[in-house]
Amino acid sequence: MTEGYDFTNRTALVTGAASGIGAACARWLDRNGIGKLVLIDRDGDGLGKLGLSCEVECHQADVADEGFWQSLEPKIDRLDHAVVNAGIGTGGRIADLDFAEWRRVMAINLDGAFLTLSTALRAMRKTGRGSAVVTASITGLKPVPGIGAYGVSKAAVAHMARIAAAENAGHGIRVNAIAPGGVDTAIWNSPDNEAQFAEHGREAVIAQMGKTTPRGRFATADELARDIGYLLSDASANVTGTVLTSDGGYTL
Structure with a gap:
């Protein structure tokens, strides 16, 4: 193991774990020796296809369901790490957005992020150590027209992570957030993009979108998992309350 990246005998919780960044984090932790993963997603079938070698506990659930967390919390014997990752995308300008959306x-x-993080923090306090990473977005830092609800939600979770870091440093718990730019995940498979995907192919459309960044391409989920893994690991022992920008230079 690389120094600071040994997760032997530790337990981590990952939400949104069936695909994208969450699935990549689960696999990264598995490769780095995690003892047990508690995986949560509405896509139960996807959770069963990750091919992990460590002990795995899967829950098909909605992270916004308070009752689910109330039932899960008493069953958590130990928790060392949490990846607060589940989320959805949406389009629409604020003046035109339906309140239900x-x-x-x-x-x-x-x-859902609040319920996940608050549950994880209480579990970590039992052992007096731990680390959590919240998946925010560069759209929570840089205003991008047309995705108001998504951007506002991600700005909120980034600040929530910083407040949680201040509240829990004395308990031996670190909390950070990551703000990705464009990442090639299923979040782009929206009705707004279906016509372009059908006409030009998904790979070509995503590649063209990625050219708008200084790096010239979107990140992969595995690249984001490595960034998140660093923030979870002992290699970042002095890092808490930060929002790590991982956007390929988009905000330059």
Whole structure:
């Protein structure tokens, strides 16, 4: 193991784990010796296809369901790390956005993140150590027209992570957030992009979108998993309350 990246005998919780960044984090932790993974996603079938070698506990659930967390928390014997990752994307300008759509996004991206993080923090306090990473977005730092609900939800979770870091440093718990730019995940498979994908092919459209960044391409989920893994690991022992920008230079 690389120094600071040994997760032997530790337990990590990952939400949104069936695909994208969450699945990549689960695999990264597995490769780096994690003892047990607690994986949560609405896509139960996807959770069963990750091909992990460590002990795995899967829950098909909605992270915005308070009852789920109330039932899970007493069953958590130990928790060392958490990846607060589940989220959905949406389009629409604020003046035109339906309130029901606004609430749908906030319920998953913000309320679900709060329920996940608060549960994880209480579990970590039992052992007096731990680390959590919240998946925010560069759109929570840089205003991007047309995705108001998503951007606002991600700005909120980034600040939530910083507040949680201040509240829990004395408990031996670190909390950070990551703000990705464009990442090639299923979040782009939206109705807004279906026509372009059908006409030009998904790979070509994503490649063209990636050319708008200084790096010239979108990140992969595995690249983001390595960044998140660093923040979770002992290699970042002095890092807490930060929002790591990983955007290929998009905000330059």
